Amino acid sequence: MDQMKEYNLWLELNDLIEKKQQQNLNKLELMYQNASNFLLQKIPQSYSNTFNEFFSTAFFHTQSLIQTTKQFQEKKLDILNRAQILRSDVKTISDLRKLPLRQLNFLAEQEISKALIVSSVQGGISGTSTKLALFGDLPALLFINLKTVQEIALCYGYDVSIPKEMECSLKVLQGAILPSNEKYVVWSKLMNDILKHEDSDVFATWENQFNGEGVYYTVILQMCKLLMIHSLRNKVLGGIPLLGVSVGAKWNESFTKNVLEYTKKFYQYRILSERVNQEPTD
Numbered sequence: 001m002d003q004m005k006e007y008n009l010w011l012e013l014n015d016l017i018e019k020k021q022q023q024n025l026n027k028l029e030l031m032y033q034n035a036s037n038f039l040l041q042k043i044p045q046s047y048s049n050t051f052n053e054f055f056s057t058a059f060f061h062t063q064s065l066i067q068t069t070k071q072f073q074e075k076k077l078d079i080l081n082r083a084q085i086l087r088s089d090v091k092t093i094s095d096l097r098k099l100p101l102r103q104l105n106f107l108a109e110q111e112i113s114k115a116l117i118v119s120s121v122q123g124g125i126s127g128t129s130t131k132l133a134l135f136g137d138l139p140a141l142l143f144i145n146l147k148t149v150q151e152i153a154l155c156y157g158y159d160v161s162i163p164k165e166m167e168c169s170l171k172v173l174q175g176a177i178l179p180s181n182e183k184y185v186v187w188s189k190l191m192n193d194i195l196k197h198e199d200s201d202v203f204a205t206w207e208n209q210f211n212g213e214g215v216y217y218t219v220i221l222q223m224c225k226l227l228m229i230h231s232l233r234n235k236v237l238g239g240i241p242l243l244g245v246s247v248g249a250k251w252n253e254s255f256t257k258n259v260l261e262y263t264k265k266f267y268q269y270r271i272l273s274e275r276v277n278q279e280p281t282d
Contacts, residue, residue, distance in 0.1 A: 002100040009101070010272040013265060020184035033179055036220055051216075059146065059170055066147055067161055079154050082107060094199070097157035097271060104271070105264075107155040112260045115148035116253055123252025126226075127245035129233040138222045141252055145259045149173045152260065156267040164204040168194050171206070176262040177218045183262060191266075195273060225251050 025033060043051075066072055076093065083090045086103050090096060096104060122144060126137040150160045153169045160166045168190070175186035197204050225247070232244040 002102065006101050006272055006275065009268065010276055013269045013272070016265070017184050017187060017269075020180070021188070023181060025179075025181055029180065033181075036217055059142075059173075062143065063146060063150070063160075063166060063170055066150065067166070072150075075151060076154060079107060079151070082110075093154055093159040094157050096155070097274075099157075101268065101272065104156050105268070108152045108264055108267075111148055111151045111155060112257075112264065115144060115151075115260060116256055119144050119256035120249045120253040124245045124249035126252070127229050127232075127241065127248025129229055129241055129244050134226055134229070137226065137248075137252075138219065141222070141255065142218075145176075145256055146170075146173055148256070148260055149176075149263045152263050153267060156271055158267065158270075162202055164194075164197065164201055167204060167206065172263050172266050173259065175266075176259040179217055187262075187266060191270065191273070194270065195277075221255075 079096075080090060080093070083096050083099065083103075087099055090098065096107075119141065122140050123137075126133045126140075149172055150166075150169050153160050153165060153172075158165045158168070160169050171186075171190050175183055175190060178186060193204065193206050229241075229244045229248055232247065233241050235241055235243045
């Protein structure tokens with residue numbers, strides 16, 4: 001029963017990818033993309049290259065920093081302990097792939113729920129419109145999402161301590177923050193890259209290199225949000241700018257939900273593709 005449901009989900013995800021790649025932007029999205037492209041064209045190429053290199057390096061080092069923390073090691077152990085309740089012979093992160101997908105989904109959804117709460121609270125703090133909160137909003141938001149993308153990868157049995165998986169999780173995040181019409185183009189390229197490697201490979205060869213445009217779009221959207229929050233700073237109730245807090249909380253929660261749903265689907269499709277390839281369905 002589980003195998004049939006998993007195969008049907010794999011087919012549904014294939015259809016989703018195809019539809020998303022062919023989907024046209026609505027008028028609002030098209031207007032936003034045209035405005036963003038116009039602004040991006042005004043940035044000199046030398047600055048653009050420096051920006052891409054900076055964010056690529058910043059993402060990589062932040063990811064490495066996360067993995068050296070005690071909290072990260074405790075999270076890995078916590079995921080393993082929860083998985084062992086479901087199946088006693090789970091000893092390593094890769095052993096989680098022995099579990100049915102519905103159980104892996106359960107583990108991942110727990111991490112997603114926690115991240116949505118943290119992201120909402122962080123957005124609410126930014127909505128207070130203090131200088132420190134506004135300045136730290138985007139770095140904090142990206143940190144929360146990068147950390148949770150890694151945790152979702154762990155939940156599906158991919159150990160992000162391995163260089164190949166660490167790079168893969170970073171590229172998943174980079175794809176997730178792209179505009180909707182580009183997300184699934186990157187998905188296909190990344191999936192082709194990762195599926196051509198053996199499970200035992202420590203390092204990977206990537207055709208799909210880092211593209212800073214996703215960060216550009218995210219920065220522009222965040223600037224719009226911060227301008228909105230700043231304009232609402234005087235709409236206070238009991239000394240608290242409730243409208244600004246509400247906008248910040250909802251905006252960040254929505255951003256995180258989109259990123260993590262994309263991540264969840266990516267790892268679902270990856271593990272299902274591996275299972276389908278191992279056990280072809282006639």
